[in-house]
Amino acid sequence: MQQELDSIIGTDRLVSLEDKPKLDYTMAVINIFPDPYKFDPTRFLDKNGHLKKIDEFIPFSVGKRQCLGEGLARMELFLFITNIFNQFKIDIIPTKPPSMIKQAGGTVAPEPFVCRIKKRY
Template sequence: MSLCNIIKVWLKNKQIYFQLINALYDIFIAGQETTANTIIFSVIYALNYPEKLKKLYHELDKVIGSDRRITLADRNSLPYCNAFIYEVQRLVNLLPQNLPHKLTKDVEIRGYKIPKNTVILPQVSSVLYDEKAFPNPETFIPERFLDSEGQPKRIDEFIPFSLGKRQCLGESLAKMELYLIIANFFNQYKLESENGSLPSMKKVPGVTVQPHPFKCSLKKRY
């Protein structure tokens, strides 16, 4: 093999290496922190809304009733659990500013002309907190995602992962992780505030919002 070919192979492998590193970095930054913070806020909202937590425990006891591991096969049997998770995602509004995008061509929206190369920030917050779609939007109400018979209800304005071609690539993975971790966590542990002190529901601003530190007690349910 000539020196020229050796260099080409080396450069190609080096490029693949850096592509792999960047892909793993994206998965960790975009997937780990967002999912972890959402899970922590599920604990915060559960402690601040004990009547909702009681309903969640009731469904888990009725459907699961043991310390067995909850799987994806149980998902359709746990409508309130799913609604609980959806409301956590909506209320936490994890990425309030979304991510910037640049227009590749001139666009006109409702009479407003936006020129090519304009940087825009889609405001997912304005949708997740829209009072018409989500009455009393500042309150944690999982029931808003259920119909009168307690079955899942679709709400088109529920877009925590944004929408369109640029929506979150990890949506399916994140939904699966949130369901499996949150459902199993609450099934295994009884959650209680420490000394009657409730955790703050205020958020530390950032690219993704962060929870304020808090303490709580956990007791095995089985």
């Protein structure tokens, strides 16, 4: 993802919504599904490396019950993730890897974890 961001965005500006159609691999990373416990963004890319639509991917539901805030949520998710990963390198600490165990509450959240964040430039 960082290679794609470097080649398309570079380091001199923030990512904008106009960049979204050019960031197929990055969008594939954001959409991880099916088999969500396996990191495989290529499941969302066609044989030419372009983002493909997967009808089963409906995190905001469909029809009458579709989330009205889907467009805003997708926009915020794209801008947040791309700008964080364009500016910072995030690594796990090998002796303390994050867990896939969920904590239930008002929302589902991961267990607390530690990571290393370093400015890329």
